[in-house]
Amino acid sequence: MRTVAVVGASLAGLSAARALRDQGYDGGLVLIGDEPHRPYDRPPLSKEFLAGRMSEADLALETETEDLDATWILGAAAEALDPGERAVRLGDGRSVRADAVVIATGASARTLPGTERLSGVHTLRTLDDARALRADLAGAGRLVVIGAGFIGAEIASTARTLGLHVTLVEPASAPLAAAIGAEMGAVVAGLQAGQGVEVLCGTGVREVTGTARAAGAPRVDGVILTDGRRVPADVVVVGIGARPGVGWLAGSGVDVGDGVLCDATGATTLPGVIAVGDCAAWFDPAAGSHRRVEHWTGAVRRPAVAVRALLAGASAGSGSDIRPPEPPYFWSDQCGTRIQFAGHARPGDEITVEEGSLADRSFVAVYRRGDRPVAVLGIDLPRPFTRWRKRLAADALRSPAPAA
Amino acid sequence: MIPACPLRSLPRGEAFRLDVEPPIAVFHTEDGEIYAIDDTCTHQDASLADGWLEGCEVECPLHASKFDLRTGQVDAPPAKLPVRTHRVVVEDDTIFVVPSDAPANLPPGVAVRCQGAA
Ligand SMILES: Cc1cc2nc3c(=O)[nH]c(=O)nc-3n(C[C@H](O)[C@H](O)[C@H](O)COP(=O)(O)OP(=O)(O)OC[C@H]3O[C@@H](n4cnc5c(N)ncnc54)[C@H](O)[C@@H]3O)c2cc1C
Ligand code: FES
Numbered sequence: 001m002r003t004v005a006v007v008g009a010s011l012a013g014l015s016a017a018r019a020l021r022d023q024g025y026d027g028g029l030v031l032i033g034d035e036p037h038r039p040y041d042r043p044p045l046s047k048e049f050l051a052g053r054m055s056e057a058d059l060a061l062e063t064e065t066e067d068l069d070a071t072w073i074l075g076a077a078a079e080a081l082d083p084g085e086r087a088v089r090l091g092d093g094r095s096v097r098a099d100a101v102v103i104a105t106g107a108s109a110r111t112l113p114g115t116e117r118l119s120g121v122h123t124l125r126t127l128d129d130a131r132a133l134r135a136d137l138a139g140a141g142r143l144v145v146i147g148a149g150f151i152g153a154e155i156a157s158t159a160r161t162l163g164l165h166v167t168l169v170e171p172a173s174a175p176l177a178a179a180i181g182a183e184m185g186a187v188v189a190g191l192q193a194g195q196g197v198e199v200l201c202g203t204g205v206r207e208v209t210g211t212a213r214a215a216g217a218p219r220v221d222g223v224i225l226t227d228g229r230r231v232p233a234d235v236v237v238v239g240i241g242a243r244p245g246v247g248w249l250a251g252s253g254v255d256v257g258d259g260v261l262c263d264a265t266g267a268t269t270l271p272g273v274i275a276v277g278d279c280a281a282w283f284d285p286a287a288g289s290h291r292r293v294e295h296w297t298g299a300v301r302r303p304a305v306a307v308r309a310l311l312a313g314a315s316a317g318s319g320s321d322i323r324p325p326e327p328p329y330f331w332s333d334q335c336g337t338r339i340q341f342a343g344h345a346r347p348g349d350e351i352t353v354e355e356g357s358l359a360d361r362s363f364v365a366v367y368r369r370g371d372r373p374v375a376v377l378g379i380d381l382p383r384p385f386t387r388w389r390k391r392l393a394a395d396a397l398r399s400p401a402p403a404a
Numbered sequence: 405m406i407p408a409c410p411l412r413s414l415p416r417g418e419a420f421r422l423d424v425e426p427p428i429a430v431f432h433t434e435d436g437e438i439y440a441i442d443d444t445c446t447h448q449d450a451s452l453a454d455g456w457l458e459g460c461e462v463e464c465p466l467h468a469s470k471f472d473l474r475t476g477q478v479d480a481p482p483a484k485l486p487v488r489t490h491r492v493v494v495e496d497d498t499i500f501v502v503p504s505d506a507p508a509n510l511p512p513g514v515a516v517r518c519q520g521a522a
Binding site for chain 2: 041044048053054055058061063064296297300331338340382383385386387390
């Protein structure tokens, strides 16, 4: 292998580049990214950066002395992957030939159709998005956040600390319900309400309204809910999830579903092409299906697994040293608390508080399916949470996955 | 020299957070060694005393940076800067810590907060 091209120069792409060098690859390395920035960390964008407690320099992912001996092509989008030539075609007409390709194009924020023409409506995925939102919040009194997933709930919480009046609108019965279940989501709703966020669950948004201005696009002025209520707003954030960045792979021969379909080591359907991070749906032997994991830790840890298989060549696919991926882990900071979660929750899991108490808003809760612990949630109890997380990871390694 | 805790209250495999400014984490390893390092991770705001102790290494409970307890060096990212190490003295069954006078590598948000409070 003489040249590896990494497409997507963010957390997963950088982690893959590091893994290649750590594992002894000493050939050519090209990183291609459509943002003009060097790799930066996204989680603070809805937290410390939005609150003004972290600067842009603090977001840098690379260390000052780090040298990957790589060629960086930034500000250029990959438009196609040509399987015959094994080349990545860029929007500016250039083409990068490579023996192997790492797909790390992440995801982009979903938008709400019809709101594009309004000024004051934001999504949050990139540094540029965060700059724009921060500037807009500075002069605003009322914020409506549509969607109480992690990013929406964190923005609501941060905006409260900045003194705004905040309404969080969520069609499901509780915030974060898709990830941690409705029962524990209700605990988070309590945290949000306790901080002064107006939490409106079980209702969707019918329309986002605006007022015409003398110059420029009409300015957002409120949200009409499906139940007819109207909530006034100076700024609206749409936090309704993210779409994997896979459009550029059309016609490449790489199979795509909800993300790039991969085996349990990140190999795609095209030999020599792997996918990592938010854009990738690895096969999960325990679930018997592909699963796209959109968390920071997966984007950091899985590239080493995928790169190992890539460097080992085709023989790796059948090797016995293939470990099941560790249970996904994420954290979220909101309402002055730290939420940590590992594993996969499903409706119907039995949830028991193992340490601390709901009343104190400091506890560890374990999710069980049958007798088997499948997930763990921690609120402000990192030490016992970490022990449970390690235990889940050890269980996953020890007990072979059920036959598909 | 600051008294941290009685030796017998810190079994092997456990850690203790000393509430000084900035806080210090004291670890008793499975091998019976005692080490003290800055408690706050240099990456973001997390307490290393809450971390996962393995050999002479602690893994941060938030994003799994690893620090060598003997040197304070980063063994695994995302942290970029080392933590300070502090000298430990055990006398009369009590653990004492001699805080380092080097400047601490506090993480971004925390550094701002401490300065603001000063
Ligand atoms: C506001 C926010 C807060 C978050 N908070 C948390 C948190 O608290 N905890 C947690 O676990 N996770 C959190 N996450 C998720 C975490 O940041 C992601 O899981 C992580 O960024 C995924 O890394 P990635 O490299 O796969 O994708 P991305 O970070 O999305 O990077 C993909 C890169 O590829 C580029 N790209 C896309 N298409 C192309 C193309 N065709 N050509 C060239 N380049 C392209 C993109 O512009 C981008 O730079 C948060 C995310 C956001 C946005
Ligand atoms: S806070 Fe310790 S690794 Fe991030």
